[in-house]
Amino acid sequence: MENKLDLDERFYAGHRFDDGIGLAEFELAAKRLDAEEKAFLWATNTTSLLAPVIWFFGYQLHVDWTANDVQPDVLPLITTAFIIFSTFFSVMSINHVASSRRNRVFAERKIVLLRRSMGVRYGENSLVLPSWRLEGADNPFGLKLFSGYFSYSSFPVFLLLSFSALSIILLFDNIPLGEFSPNEFELIDPSQTAVVAGAVWFLIGTFIFRLSLREQNENLFLWGARVTSFLARIPLVSNVEYNLYRSKLEISEAARIGARTDIIIPFALSIEDQAFYSHRGINWRGVARASWQFARRRRISGGSSITQQCARTNFLAKLSPAWRRKIVEFALARWLESVLSKEEIIRIYLTTARFDPGIYGFHRAHRHFFPEEPEIDRAVSFILVERLGNIRSLFLAERIRQLLERLVSEGLMSVDDVKRVGLLYEQLINAQKIINNTTITPSDIVACFAKA
Structure with missing residues (x-):
């Protein structure tokens, strides 16, 4: 029923282009990738530059508070507003970097897809051209949205979160929390509370970044x-x-x-x-x-x-x-x-699913066990599903009899279907696709239903 298909045809089916259309799409994807790379570079550079600026302002507020250069009733409000702004800015920057990364990877995957659709692949040269980079990728999903916590694409985010967390640690004790002010906790040292707040914010920012690249x-x-x-x-x-x-x-x-x-x-x-x-x-x-x-x-x-x-x-x-x-x-x-x-x-x-050694999928199992049967009927369906639980290719007579009894009682099979099942099992045993090492034959099982 099916001619053998190579991997390109099976896993890139429906993505066939005329030469002119394919090349035009490839050029368009390459231009889009170039634009996305520039956007990603701008996002990472901007984030890396602004991260120290955020920390500097937080540090300056901390110095002003220590030196009492600002009125005590004003500085807590400024401090609170600054922390809210810095965290909001950090979230926006994280999402922007992640969005730029996503757009870039999607553009790269399209290039790989077009390349494979036009018959270009680098599989044998994976040591020279790594499969996890665009230069040698044969599989679009080999280019991952999240490339790791220690990759260059994650560096600006962690730089931003580090400076932002440091600002929170410096200023957290100055936030007016009313009756829940850290200074009023007897069992918790305020500096420890500030460190915990900064660490929690760092973890939250990391989670937001990872969630954005799922x-x-x-x-x-x-x-x-x-x-x-x-x-x-x-x-x-x-x-x-x-x-x-x-x-x-x-x-x-x-x-x-x-x-x-x-x-x-x-x-x-x-x-x-x-x-x-x-x-x-x-x-x-x-x-x-x-x-x-x-x-x-x-x-x-x-x-x-x-x-x-x-x-x-x-x-x-x-x-x-x-x-x-x-x-x-x-x-x-x-x-x-x-x-x-x-x-x-x-x-x-x-x-x-595995139906026999080396046979995966019911459509392949159908051709393997029943090459002369053009359709999958109830008898064929029963045998195929029974093979799912039989990894040793054995004829398990008692199990088969019990299953047939239950299916007949449920109305899924008739006695005529059981007779056909017996004939098909005989053929499979004679063809040595199923091994019967017992004295019970398929005919014996069918006879039980005939008596009933």
Whole structure:
């Protein structure tokens, strides 16, 4: 049903241009990038110059207060107004620098996208041309909005926050706080209070800067998942945003080749996660059941929701030990539920999950197991979903029988569908795509339904 596609066609599909249009777009993007680089340079230089000015005025107010050169009833108001102004100016400057950085990176990503669409890539020369810089980038998401706390793009922001925090430390004790004035606290030394206020402001400014440079699907849930991943020592993939992008494209790829999900989704829900539409990423009943089984058999199995399995397949770089991985899955599941709809999650799951060694996605599994079957019917859907929980390619007769009984009772399958399932399993066993190391055959399972 599908000709083999290279990565450019799969992940940059729909971005094909005539030579003239492509070059014109590239030139326009290059000019835009040049303008954004100048704007970013202006923003960083201006911020770096004004940061010491803010501190100087704060220091001068501190000196005037110490020398009593200003009336005591006037200086507290001036001090308060100055701190309010300096913090407001700092926030505006941080947002301006972050906005300039975002515009610049978006312009760079467009150039990479145009380059790849016209067949230009530097993959083999990544050591000479780093993939995280525009000069050698093959992946637009390799150019990150936030390049790190110690990068040159972050320097002017931290310079500004440092001087602003120093001004707060110098002047905080002079703010008229009424009955809550720091000078009236008995257990807290005012100088310590001022230091804490300056440190808190520095952290708030840092958070504002980081929040301004988050990716489209980056939020507090993802940050929590990253912290959980670090503590559990189960690393996430290096570029979460890119993996989510590719996962969504797999949905488009399945639709492009005509692989239908409307038939297979009910089977996935019934077999893998019946409570999928009622939970928020974690099926706590399944977790409790799996915990009970672990307590009895000392083996972790089952209990994962479809959202957790989707997170495991696409965003975890390490899968063991299992109990630590489960903790990270919980955090990732909450993130996925916050950025994707239920329909997107289950479609991503079905188009990226592992169905057999080296076979990912139900549309590829369909071609792998049933090359002679042009359509995905109920029998094919059952076998494909049953393969999801069978990583050893074995014919698990008892499990298959139990699943078929439940699906027939639910009305998802008929006895005729069961008979077709038996025939398809016989074909797969004869073709050695499934291993039957028991004495029970697919015909024996079908016979049970015939008697009933």
